[in-house]
Amino acid sequence: MSVVVIGLSHRTSPVELRERFAFAESKIPSALQALRESGIAGEAVILSTCNRVEIYAATELEPSKAFDGLKQFLVASSHEVGSLRCDDRTAQRDVPTFGEEIYALAEPQSLHHLFKVASGLDSMVLGETEILGQIKDAYALAHQHKHTGARLNKLFQRAFNVAKHIRTHTNIQRGSVSVASVAVELADKIFTSLAGREVLVIGAGETGEKVARALLSRGAKSIIVANRSFERAQTLAAELKGRAIPFDDWSGEFDKIDIAISSTAAPHHILDRPKLEPLMKSRRQRPLLLIDIAVPRDIDPAVNALENVYLYNIDDLQSIAADYLKQRTEEIIRCEQIIFEKARPFLESRENQPQMRHGPDAVRGLDASKQLPAS
C-alpha cells in the first residue's frame, strides 16, 4: 500500500476556493467512511484547516488512478459537506475547473510533504506550531473511527516525531515573527517575569491593542488605556479588563507602569527626554520598556539614552521580526535534509514488503507534473 496525498493550500489557491473544499469536523468521519467504501483508499486521514484541505490516503491503486478517484471525491464532497466557510455566500457558487490549485503527490513526495506540513515548513507563518496540533487532531479523529491502519499510523507517528525533532534541533520555530509577539519577547528579556507588570496603552490603535492583548496573555497584571476619545479608551479598557484614564493624565501613571505602548496620531513627540527624566527618578530607576508604534513617532528617540529606558519603535520591532523570519528561512534546507533522512527508513520498509510491486512513483494524475511550490 502506498501513501498519496491530494489537496489544496494557501500556496496554491485563494481562501475563496479553499473554503469550498473545507470539511466540517463533524462530517469528516462519514467522508472517510465513504472514501474507504469507494475502494480508492484502504486508510485515510482528512486534514482541513483554514489554510489547507488535504486527504492522505494509503491505497493499493496505482497513484494516477488514486488521484483521479480522490479528485472526484474531493469535488463531490465540496458540493456536499463544505462548512468551514469564512463567507457562506461563496458556498452557493459552483466549483470551477482546476489548474494548478489542487496538488497530488505520490511517494516519496507525499511523505516529505506530510513531514514538512507537520514541521510548519509549509505554513503561511513559517515554522508555526499550530498546524502540528491540527494534524494530531485530524489523525486522532481518523484513528478513533478506525479509518487508519498500520501504514498511516506509522506514517503519522513518524511525522510527529520528525516535527518534534526539527523543533528541538533547528531554529525553524525560534523567535517571534509578528510585532506583538516581538514586543512580548522584548519584555521577557527585560523583566524577571511579566506577571504583575502594569502596561500603559497611549492611543487605542489596533496594533497597540494587539500588543496589549499579547502582554496580558503572558501574565501582565493590568492595562491602563489613555486615548483622546475617552469613550474609545473606556471601550478598550473594558475589553482588556483594565481601566481608562483621560489622555492628559497618562504621564501621572509613569511611576506605576513597567511597559508603555504608544500609538497616537499626534504629529509631534508626546514624550521626550525632559519630560521623562524626572519621571524616571520617581520610578527609582526601575526598567521601563517603551514601544512606539506610531507614525509619526510619539516618543523622542533621545529618551533611549536615559538609564533603564528601552525604546523600540515600529521599525525596530519589524526589523527584529524580519530577522527572525530570515533566520527561519535559512533553516529550511537543514529541515529538509532531516525530513529526507527521516523518510528514508519508512520508504525502505515499504520496499522490503514483497506484496508491494510498484516502487516510488513520480507525481502523476491531475496536474501531477506540477509539484508544490518551493517553501
Added chain:
Amino acid sequence: MSWFTDRHFFLLAVVLYGLSTVYSVFLWRKGFRRDDHVNYFIILAGVALHTLAMTKRGLTFHSCPVNNLYEATTFLLWALGLACLVYSLLPRFKFLCAFTAPVLFTVGIFALMPSLDPPHGPKPDFSNWLRSLHAATILQSYGAFGLAAAAAGMFLMQQHDLKFHKLRAMLSLLPSIQRLELITLRLVLVGFVLFTIGLVTGEQLPRPEGKPYLSDPKVIWSALLWLVYLELIVARMFFGRSTRRFTIGVVIAFAFLLLTFGITNYYSGLHHQ
C-alpha cells in the same frame, strides 16, 4: 603515582578552564543561542580536579591549604568555580560558566607560577578554629564577588544589546536583565557578609606583640575593599544608583581585587608569620 603532585592536578584543572574559555568564546560568537551543557561539564570536570588538588595538598599538611599565595589563589578559584556550578543550575544561568571560565583560566595560570608556591616553613597553626573560619570566609567571599562580577558582565552585555537593538539580545538564552541585576546584588551581599565575618575573625587572631591590626598592608587593603563594596551596596539599595553603574562598579571592584590580591598578600607580615 607519587610524581603526580597536587600541582599536576591543578594544572589539569587549569587546562580544562582554558578549554572552557575557548568554548566560551565560541558560545559568545554564536550569540549564546544554544543552551547546551558542554561548558557546564567542562567546568565541573575542572572543579573536580581542582578539588582533588586541594584535598591532596590539605591531606599532605593536615591543614586547610591556604598557607601561601598559590594555595590562597587556588582556594579563591575553587570557591568561584563551585559557586558558578551551583548558580548555573538556575534557569537560564547556564552561560554563567562562560563568563566565569576566563577568570578561572587567567588567574589559574597566574597561580601556577612557581614563585607563588615556595616550600612551607613551620607548619601553620590551624588548630584555632577562628583561623580556619577567617581563611575560609575571606576566600569564599572573593568567590562570591567573582561570580557577581561574572553576572554583572552578563548584565552589561545584555543591556548594551537591548539598548542598541542588537538581535543577539533576542536570540541569546541569557536571563532577563532584571534577573541578572538581582543575582548580582545578592551575590555581592553574600560576599560582603562573608568578607565582614572574615575581617572580624581576622581581628581576633593572635598577632605579634604591639602590631596593630590595621597596620598590615593586607588588612588595610581588605578594609579598603570592604568600603568599596559597602559603597556599592548602599548606593544601589538606598540611593537609587543606576543598575548600569552598580554593575560596572562590581566588575571594577573585582578586577581591582584580582590585580592587587597577590601584591598585598606578598607584603603582608601577618600572613607570613
